[in-house]
Each structure stands twice: as C-alpha cells, then as structure tokens.
Amino acid sequence: MKKNILRSKLRQIFIKHKLSRKHSEICTDYLIKAELVNAQSHGLARLKMYCDRIKKKLINPRPKIKIKKISSSVSYVDADDSIGFVAADLGINQAIKNAKKTGIGLVEVKKSGYYGLSSFYAEQAVKKNLMVFCFTNAPPALAPHGAKKSLFGTNPICFGVPTGKAPFILDASTSMINRGKIRRADKLGQKIPFGVALDKDGNITTDANKALKGTQLPIAGYKGSGLAWMVDILSGVLTGSSHGGKTKDPFDDFTGPQNMGHLFLTINPKLFIGKNFLKEMKNNIALVKKLPKAKGLVQYFIQVRERIKPIKRILIKIYLYLQKF
Numbered sequence: 001m002k003k004n005i006l007r008s009k010l011r012q013i014f015i016k017h018k019l020s021r022k023h024s025e026i027c028t029d030y031l032i033k034a035e036l037v038n039a040q041s042h043g044l045a046r047l048k049m050y051c052d053r054i055k056k057k058l059i060n061p062r063p064k065i066k067i068k069k070i071s072s073s074v075s076y077v078d079a080d081d082s083i084g085f086v087a088a089d090l091g092i093n094q095a096i097k098n099a100k101k102t103g104i105g106l107v108e109v110k111k112s113g114y115y116g117l118s119s120f121y122a123e124q125a126v127k128k129n130l131m132v133f134c135f136t137n138a139p140p141a142l143a144p145h146g147a148k149k150s151l152f153g154t155n156p157i158c159f160g161v162p163t164g165k166a167p168f169i170l171d172a173s174t175s176m177i178n179r180g181k182i183r184r185a186d187k188l189g190q191k192i193p194f195g196v197a198l199d200k201d202g203n204i205t206t207d208a209n210k211a212l213k214g215t216q217l218p219i220a221g222y223k224g225s226g227l228a229w230m231v232d233i234l235s236g237v238l239t240g241s242s243h244g245g246k247t248k249d250p251f252d253d254f255t256g257p258q259n260m261g262h263l264f265l266t267i268n269p270k271l272f273i274g275k276n277f278l279k280e281m282k283n284n285i286a287l288v289k290k291l292p293k294a295k296g297l298v299q300y301f302i303q304v305r306e307r308i309k310p311i312k313r314i315l316i317k318i319y320l321y322l323q324k325f
C-alpha cells in the first residue's frame with residue numbers, strides 16, 4: 001500500500017464532504033502525520049467524527065475565514081467554524097509571516113475546532129527559525145483544583161525553539177494523560193494507568209469508561225490545574241471563543257459548533273543576542289545532556305523504541321480503516 005494511495009483516498013473523503021481541494025489536502029496531511037508519529041488517538045480515530053460533524057453542519061466545509069490585522073505583529077482570525085486543522089494551519093502561517101516582518105507574531109483564532117497535535121504547528125515555526133508557543137482549549141475533561149466536576153479541557157501547552165540541529169519541542173497536555181488515550185482504551189477495552197482519572201463519585205479509577213464519565217486529573221495537582229486555566233484564558237477568553245467548560249465535545253455534543261480558540265506566538269530568537277542565540281542554545285543543551293543519568297532512563301528509551309512501530313504496519317491499518325468509507 002503506497003503512501004500516496006492513502007493520501008488520495010483520504011483527500012477524496014474530505015472532498016466528498018465538500019471541503020475544497022486545498023483544505024482536503026491540509027486535513028489529509030495532518031491526519032497522516034498523527035498516525036506516523038504514533039499519536040493514533042489524534043489520527044484516523046477522529047475521521048468519522050469530522051465527517052459526522054460536517055454532515056450535521058457543525059463544521060463548515062467551505063468557511064469564509066477572515067484575518068483582521070490589529071498591527072503588523074498581531075492578527076485576529078475568525079475561522080467561521082472551519083475544521084480545526086485548516087484554521088490552525090492558517091493561524092500559524094500568519095504568525096510566522098508577522099514574526100518575519102517585525103520579530104514577533106501573535107495570532108488569536110476564534111470559531112475553530114479541534115486541531116490535533118500542537119507540535120504540528122510548532123514544527124512549522126521552528127523550521128522557519130522562530131521560537132513558538134501554541135495554545136488551544138479543549139472540551140471539559142479536568143476538574144479545577146478542589147472541584148468535583150470537569151470544566152477545563154486537557155488544554156495542551158506547546159513550546160518550540162530552533163537549536164541549529166533537531167529543534168526543541170515540548171508539547172504536553174495539562175492532564176496526566178491525554179483524553180484521546182482514554183477514549184482509545186475504552187474502545188479497546190483496556191485499562192488506563194492508576195492515578196490519572198477519577199470516576200463520577202471522585203474515586204481513582206483504572207476503568208476507561210468510568211474515567212470518561214468522571215474527570216481526569218491535572219499534571220502536578222493544583223499547579224497543573226492553574227496551567228489548564230491559563231490556557232483556557234489565553235485561547236478561550238482572549239480570543240472571544242468558548243471557555244469555562246463551554247467548549248463542545250466533538251464526539252458527544254452535537255448541539256452546536258465547538259467554537260474553540262487557539263493562540264500562536266512566534267518570536268525571532270535572535271532579537272536580543274543575535275547569532276549568539278544558537279551558540280548559547282547549543283551550550284544549554286550540552287549542559288543538560290552531560291549530567292549523570294538517573295536510574296530509569298534506559299527504561300524510557302526502551303519504551304520509546306517499542307512505541308515506534310514500523311511505518312508499514314501503520315499504513316496497512318490506515319488502509320483497512322479507510323475501506324469503511
């Protein structure tokens with residue numbers, strides 16, 4: 001099964017759902033990327049959800065996206081309920097353009113939807129030698145510290161920086177694990193790790209289904225709760241999008257568009273110390289890497305190796321999945 005056959009099959013599915021050829025291409029690209037980095041819960045597992053939301057007119061397949069120029073550095077995008085990939089792709093590209101002109105780009109996106117992995121967008125900025133922050137809010141999944149009910153999303157925080165070699169990209173949800181992994185465990189009848197979620201009565205559970213009905217736990221207790229709140233403010237309140245638990249769950253809530261918000265901040269890393277930035281980054285990485293290793297690191301590399309499956313197996317799986325459409 002060749003990769004371009006898969007690509008063309010996915011593109012056809014989006015075109016059949018009335019997306020333009022260009023937008024179909026963007027969505028295809030991001031879905032395949034998610035599978036190839038083994039983030040399956042963000043890949044094809046969501047294709048049906050996208051198609052269902054388009055059919056129910058909750059995602060606009062032909063959005064009239066408006067970009068309002070606030071200043072040479074700052075833009076405000078109204079994504080017109082477009083599919084999240086398209087809105088975010090446009091958002092990060094505008095942020096890159098702004099930073100190339102002025103040294104800093106700030107783009108806020110409203111009326112968007114679920115956009116996949118934040119690192120997809122961060123990668124585009126670091127490839128253009130820019131430092132980047134990406135934020136998006138998400139449907140309620142985390143209880144604010146001290147509360148019983150989910151309100152914040154798993155609101156990821158993503159930071160990227162060019163290093164002269166492989167970029168540094170940190171991309172982490174503010175929940176102990178991301179919600180997609182819990183959905184996938186539920187679908188496959190698998191357990192979830194202990195200590196990542198509570199059932200609806202507030203007891204720790206390893207049952208994925210009970211966790212989906214209950215609430216997830218934030219990273220680092222109250223600190224993670226605060227970070228999730230920060231993301232809700234930056235990508236929800238600031239953009240004029242849904243916030244405070246009002247973002248609709250794309251799988252379960254068909255009462256309206258998601259109205260998610262994203263924030264992209266791009267910075268020319270040479271603004272203050274010029275070419276020395278890359279030199280200092282290199283020193284910085286070398287200092288971290290030369291520290292004596294703690295026990296358990298070997299274990300981490302084994303885990304990573306096991307998670308990277310041969311691309312061939314993934315492509316066959318994608319092919320079989322697409323036969324359903």
Ligand SMILES: NC(=O)c1ccc[n+]([C@@H]2O[C@H](COP(=O)([O-])OP(=O)(O)OC[C@H]3O[C@@H](n4cnc5c(N)ncnc54)[C@H](O)[C@@H]3O)[C@@H](O)[C@H]2O)c1
Pocket residue numbers: 114115116117118119136137138154155156158169170171172173174177178179300
């Ligand atoms: N669009 C949305 O609504 C939404 C919501 C939540 C999460 N997400 C995405 O889900 C993805 C997964 O998030 P996650 O929090 O489950 O990721 P994760 O826990 O697998 O990784 C988080 C970060 O920690 C790093 N990391 C992982 N294990 C490590 C180790 N042992 N040592 C050092 N570093 C390590 C990873 O490289 C990554 O940068 C992210 O790409 C995020 O953007 C999207």
